[in-house]
Amino acid sequence: MESLQTADVTALIMESYELSTMINQSREVSEYLQAKQAMEEDAEVQRLLSLFEKKKEQYEDVQRFGKYHPDFNHISKEVRELKRTIELMDSVQAFKRAEERLDELLYQVSRTIADAVSETIKVPSNNPFLEAKSSGCGTGGSCGCSVKKH
Template sequence: MEALETVDMAELILHSHELSTMINHSREVSEYIHAKQRMEADEEAQRLLALFERKKAQYEDVQRFGKYHPDYDQISKEVRELKRKIEMLDSVQAFKRAEDNLDRLLYQVGRTIADAVSETIKVPSNNPFLEAKSSGCGSGGSCGCSIKKRS
C-alpha cells in the first residue's frame, strides 16, 4: 500500500493566507468597498436606513401580537414602503450588485476547494440558487436529489 503524502497544517494555513490576500486584491472586493463607501456617503440612504431601523423596531414590537395589534397593518405597510424606497436608491443598488458579485466569487472559491475533496460537500451561499445546485445528500436516491459535476 502506497503512503499518501500529507501537507503540514502550517503550510495549508500559509496558502490560505495567500488566497485571502489574492481575494482582497480582486476586482470584486475593490468594487464592494467602493460601493459600500458610496452608500455610506449617500446622505439620503443613511437617513432612510436610520428611519428603517426605527420602523423595524416598531414592527418587531407589533409583530408579537401579529395582525391583532391595532397598528400592525400601518407599520407593516410603512416598513415595506421604506424598504422599497431604500432599494430604489442608486447607491444601494450598486452596493447590492457588488455584494452579490463578491458573494459569487467567494462561493466559487469555496466550491472549487470543496469539489477538490468531494462533490458532495455543501458550500453555503447567500444566493439560494447557488445553494440549490449543491444541496442534497449526493446519492441521488429516494430523496430525489442528485449532484452534478460543475464546470
C-alpha cells in the same frame, strides 16, 4: 499502491494566506468596498436607514399583538414601503450588485476547494441557485444525492 502523504499544515496555512491576499486584491473586493463606502456616504440612504430602524421598532411592538393591534396594517405597510424605497436607491442597488459579485467569487473559490476533496461536500452560499447547481442537497432526501440504493 500509492502511499498517502499528509499535508504540511503550516504550508497549507501559508497558502491560504496567499489566497486570501489574492482575493483581497481582486476587482470584486475593490468594487464591493467602493460601493459600500458610497452607500455609507449617501446622506439620503443613511436618513432612510435611521428612519427604517425606528419603524422596525414600532413594527416589533405591534407584532406582539399581530393583526389585532389597531396600527398593525398601517405600520406594516410603512415598513414595507420604506424598505422598498431604500432598496431602490442607486447606491444601495450598486452595493447589492457588488456584494453579489463578491459572494459569487467566494462561493467559486470555496466550491473549487471543496470539490478537490469531494464533490459531496456542501458549500454554503447566499444564492440558492448556486447551491442548487452544486452536488445536491446532501441530506439524502428525495433528491437521492447521498442515498445508497440496495
